[in-house]
Amino acid sequence: MVMLxxxxxxxxxxxxxxxxxxxxxxxxxxxxxxxxxxxxIAEVIDELGIQERSILVAPVGCAVFAYNYFAFDSVEAAxxxxxxxxxxxxxxxxxxxxxxxxxxxDLASIGIAEAIHAASRGEQLTVIFINNAIYGMTxxxxxxxxxxxxxxxxxxxxxxxxxxxQPMRIAEMMAALPGVVYSVRRSLHDARHVxxxxxxxxxxxxxxxQGLGFSIVELxxxxxxxxxxxxxxxxxxxxxxxxxxxxxxxxxVDEALQNKRARN
Numbered sequence: 442m443v444m445l446x447x448x449x450x451x452x453x454x455x456x457x458x459x460x461x462x463x464x465x466x467x468x469x470x471x472x473x474x475x476x477x478x479x480x481x482i483a484e485v486i487d488e489l490g491i492q493e494r495s496i497l498v499a500p501v502g503c504a505v506f507a508y509n510y511f512a513f514d515s516v517e518a519a520x521x522x523x524x525x526x527x528x529x530x531x532x533x534x535x536x537x538x539x540x541x542x543x544x545x546x547d548l549a550s551i552g553i554a555e556a557i558h559a560a561s562r563g564e565q566l567t568v569i570f571i572n573n574a575i576y577g578m579t580x581x582x583x584x585x586x587x588x589x590x591x592x593x594x595x596x597x598x599x600x601x602x603x604x605x606x607q608p609m610r611i612a613e614m615m616a617a618l619p620g621v622v623y624s625v626r627r628s629l630h631d632a633r634h635v636x637x638x639x640x641x642x643x644x645x646x647x648x649x650x651q652g653l654g655f656s657i658v659e660l661x662x663x664x665x666x667x668x669x670x671x672x673x674x675x676x677x678x679x680x681x682x683x684x685x686x687x688x689x690x691x692x693x694v695d696e697a698l699q700n701k702r703a704r705n
Contacts, residue, residue: 459483461492463512472665472672474629475503479510481639482542484514485646496530496551498523500552502544503577521552524559525697527566538649540567546576549609551584556615560655561697567645568657570611573664573684581667584610586656593667612659612692622695623656624647626687630663630679634689644698653695661687 454586458464462483469475493514495616501520504600505613508515518526523541531539548556548570558567575593576582582595586608600608616624623645627638638660661683663675670678 443501443665454676459487459529460604461495461512463510463642465509467510469503469505470481470664470666472593472663473503473577474573474662475507475571475662477629477635478542478569478638478662479507481635481642482540482569484639484642486538487642488643489646491646491650493542494536496527497533498527498539498541500541500543501549501578502547502610504542504544504571505578507542514541521547521548521550521554522578523552524555524564524566524568528559528562528564535565538567538646539565540646540649541605542569543571544577544586545570545572545574545581545611546579547584549611553585557618559586559619560615560618560657563622565649565652566655567649568655569642569645570659571659571662572611572683572687574608575651575664577664577667586611586687588682592610608686610685610687612657615655615657616693618655620655621657621693622654623658623698624693625657625691626659626661626689628661628679628684629687630661630676637689646696647701648695651697653697661689680684 495513497515498518500518500523527539527541572586574586576584583593587600592599612624612626615621626642627641628634641658645658648656661679665672665675
């Protein structure tokens with residue numbers, strides 16, 4: 442067997458596990474895109490060189506064990522209280538990069554007050570908001586983000602606007618608050634949108650690094666188990682049903698961030 446010199450070898454490295462991501466087995470259901478979101482966050486943290494000073498705040502929800510997947514400091518918060526805990530951590534450790542990772546039941550329901558007030562104050566935080574339109578961990582109940590007509594374990598006849606109102610649009614709501622410098626919505630249902638989601642996550646972290654204010658990235662995510670679908674059908678449901686209700690786009694981008702994107 443003839444060995445080629447390194448400079449003549451035809452193979453090159455095209456994939457590497459992010460250093461900020463632990464090598465562990467996932468506990469998420471097949472087709473769930475929490476794992477995709479985790480990888481994007483880890484890649485961004487590696488690329489920005491902030492692994493040693495990042496702190497994750499993970500509250501209750503399907504991602505309650507998120508700290509098992511990241512190779513940097515993490516803390517657990519009570520249900521919905523991640524922004525409050527993150528505020529304290531950032532204020533006493535201003536040089537650290539502090540971010541929360543929250544689902545729709547956590548952020549949009551029990552934790553909506555903490556999220557709104559942290560955003561209004563302009564806390565130097567980054568929020569990754571996973572919107573899968575349902576309570577995942579607790580049995581598939583209706584969430585504030587569930588679609589009209591969506592069948593869940595607590596809305597067996599479908600969500601009824603007369604009794605529960607319209608789905609809550611977090612990215613738009615946050616964009617209206619003065620302390621928010623970056624509020625966008627992306628999706629994880631296919632490769633092209635995953636790439637766009639990664640860039641949004643990176644921009645959100647850059648906003649914190651620059652000390653501009655509160656940033657949030659809402660990610661439309663799939664929950665095949667509680668939706669009662671195959672992973673493929675769940676991805677299509679995000680595309681066909683969720684995106685028309687939750688349009689993708691930038692709802693608020695600080696001028697400093699716009700200028701940086703223009704230079705890049």
